[in-house]
Amino acid sequence: MSEPVFLPAGDTALVVQFGEAVDAAVNRRVRHLALKLRESEQKGIVDIVPTIRSLMVHYDPLVTGAATLEAAISEMLHHEDAGEDAYRLWSIPVCYEGDCAPDLDNVAREMELDTAEVVRRHAAEPLEIFMMGFLPGFPYLGLLPEEFDIPRLFEPRVKVPARSISIAVRQTTIYTVECPGGWHLIGRTPVEFFDPFRAQPILVAAGDRIRFEPVAAGEYQSLRKAVEAGDYEAVSEEVAP
């Protein structure tokens, strides 16, 4: 494994970069460092943002400085252990049919598989949340099998419906609110990943894992009604390493 590098991001953030490509092992090191840094309670840290291959440490320059943080983080990296961390595993229902999946046929054609097989492979294994970004509560998950390595749409959609499940470049995301987007839409979940009026507005965090559970259009509709009525709570469990 290569040595992480420190990159400056002005005087209020520091980047610890573990690699340049999308790689599950690299991402695990990022999240492991995020966890340790959070536990260390270093003074002056404002936020710790794990991304796919680097960690951004936001800090208050009136309390600490890049040099102090770099020294503390270097020390942690020196004692880096590759052990697994505990994580939260979510079961998320997804409808992969009809209006919920406008790009599924094209994706299947591109992957040279039938649609049922695309769905089976998308939902086969729990996927890790590499990072949260783009919009509140918006997770990036991976890595999907290699055959999902297809580029983004040539032209992004102006409006992606909220709760769309999308894929591109071996990753999958959930659009938390209606917004523009350039990924392929292969399903939709009835579950809200971001609800500002809920006690916990944001459902998931980086490091959690999600298992997608295919549901038929009818079940999707009834689950959606339950969510809207406030009678549904997403299922999750804590998994020890």
Next chain:
Amino acid sequence: MSSLKVIQAGFAPTLQDFGRPAFQNRGVPVSGALDPVSLRIGNALVGNDGGVAAVEFRLVGPTLEVLAESVRVALTGTRSELIVEAGERVVLPSYQSVTLRRGQRLSVAPVADSGVAYLCVEGGFDLPRVFDSLSTYGRSRIGGFEGRALQEGDELPLRLAEVEARGELRLEDLSYLEERGPMRVVFGPQRDYFTDESAAAFLTSEYTISREADRMGMRLEGPALEHARGYNITSDGIVTGAIQVPGNGLPIILLADHQTTGGYPKIGTVISADIPRLGRMKPGDTLLFEEIDVAGAEEARRAQEKEVLKLLGALSPAAAWLDEAALYRENLISGVVQDGEIG
């Protein structure tokens, strides 16, 4: 309920405080004041802590009507004047607190000298905080008043129904509004994605802020920068002041409402001490960049903090604006009540 009623919205005003910097790990943008220094000064003038949410606006401010016994306000970020309609029209300077009474209306002369201005009110607004902040983030419809810019007819609930009668305050030295000079930039995190010629051109060329400038970012017009390693990176974190350069080579400086992560390479980052000044710039203004290292940037921020604290300590008593008609009415009414009690 005591409130300020929006009679005319002006140009998309929002409520802003210091934002929500601690929730970026969940994808929540920071938001908050584009010019936190002017927000702090405005709050100090009305006796608040520095980070109480105020109305932030640009170009054309809102017209508000006081639906409370009294409210103390101050305008900052601009030298434009505060206009009070109290039977007659009274023009008052910015950077001075003033107490208004029920039924009076306030508005602001067109703001031409600054990209952003603040109307601070004593006690602040009685609205729900979202992720520890009152800042409006319109794209996700959170914070502020119903998660959106203010509109005609909105009634902004006030925490105080009435303010104490006490001396008004003003700030005399407005020299911080006149600071000029290049925007200081720390190169990175992706300086290596650009040719050396481009990095040199970036430091020697004048850039103009385009009309496509909002709370999320400022697009710049000027020499296009050349990428040495393409214009896609694996998305990483973004900090306020980051200068990202998409495929067309034209830099975009990311401001308070920036997304938390992004996939364009960032040639450098405007230092935090220069962010308030950047926030006050407007489309058509020109700017130059100057390189500084991280240690120098951190030192610049400490120096700026000293200057701000000096300004906050230098508030002086202001001549009260005597709303004589209102005073007369008040005396008359209290006189009647007293007579009744004695009788």
